[in-house]
Amino acid sequence: SQTIHQWPATLVQPVGSPLSLECTVEGTSNPNLYWYRQAAGRGLQLLFYSVGIGQISSEVPQNLSASRPQDRQFILSSKKLLLSDSGFYLCAWTLDRGNEQYFGPGTRLTVT
Amino acid sequence: AQSVTQLDSQVPVFEEAPVELRCNYSSSVSVYLFWYVQYPNQGLQLLLKYLSGSTLVKGINGFEAEFNKSQTSFHLRKPSVHISDTAEYFCAAQSEWGGSNYKLTFGKGTLLTVNP
Numbered sequence: 001s002q003t004i005h006q007w008p009a010t011l012v013q014p015v016g017s018p019l020s021l022e023c024t025v026e027g028t029s030n031p032n033l034y035w036y037r038q039a040a041g042r043g044l045q046l047l048f049y050s051v052g053i054g055q056i057s058s059e060v061p062q063n064l065s066a067s068r069p070q071d072r073q074f075i076l077s078s079k080k081l082l083l084s085d086s087g088f089y090l091c092a093w094t095l096d097r098g099n100e101q102y103f104g105p106g107t108r109l110t111v112t
Numbered sequence: 113a114q115s116v117t118q119l120d121s122q123v124p125v126f127e128e129a130p131v132e133l134r135c136n137y138s139s140s141v142s143v144y145l146f147w148y149v150q151y152p153n154q155g156l157q158l159l160l161k162y163l164s165g166s167t168l169v170k171g172i173n174g175f176e177a178e179f180n181k182s183q184t185s186f187h188l189r190k191p192s193v194h195i196s197d198t199a200e201y202f203c204a205a206q207s208e209w210g211g212s213n214y215k216l217t218f219g220k221g222t223l224l225t226v227n228p
Binding site: 032034042043044046049051057088090092094096097098099100101103104105106108 | 144146148153154155156157158161163202206207208210212213214215216218219220221
């Protein structure tokens, strides 16, 4: 069966520090991968998606970046965090149009 | 491009009462429609989806939704809620056609609170 992992589960970082969040998927091949952010009361914001290794599309211009070094690995990064980067970050995957997007457990990021 | 509107940000109900969470969509092309549930500090979980066929869709945990093309709506219903249904519910749309990105457009969510 397929599973999706995210780590760390929680993270507290000072403003200006770097960030690396990791997402890995097991039990499937060549999935589409997505990074979302949830801020309180603002729903889900799609940040990045990837349809293949090394292929990254950005939805929102910001100080975050994403990379997909392997088929089932998706990384969200920042060189310098801002207070506004605080939120709940979710990774998701799917295989096809009309199929369910499967979500990971999320990472709670607090920038202080 | 499409948009999804969830008309109620919060819906409080009493246990064993019926509930309806409203969702309207706007799109220039045909869409697939989804309802997801999110429990506190967890990821989203699919409740049900509409792709084609019967407009009444049944999902997990006793939820159902009805697709209404003329009203561009996809409202979620449950005849009798439990305390454990307290969660945030998201409606989402996906174009039937397009490239390979399979992106979802989400509404802003409805917080369902079931009180004893």
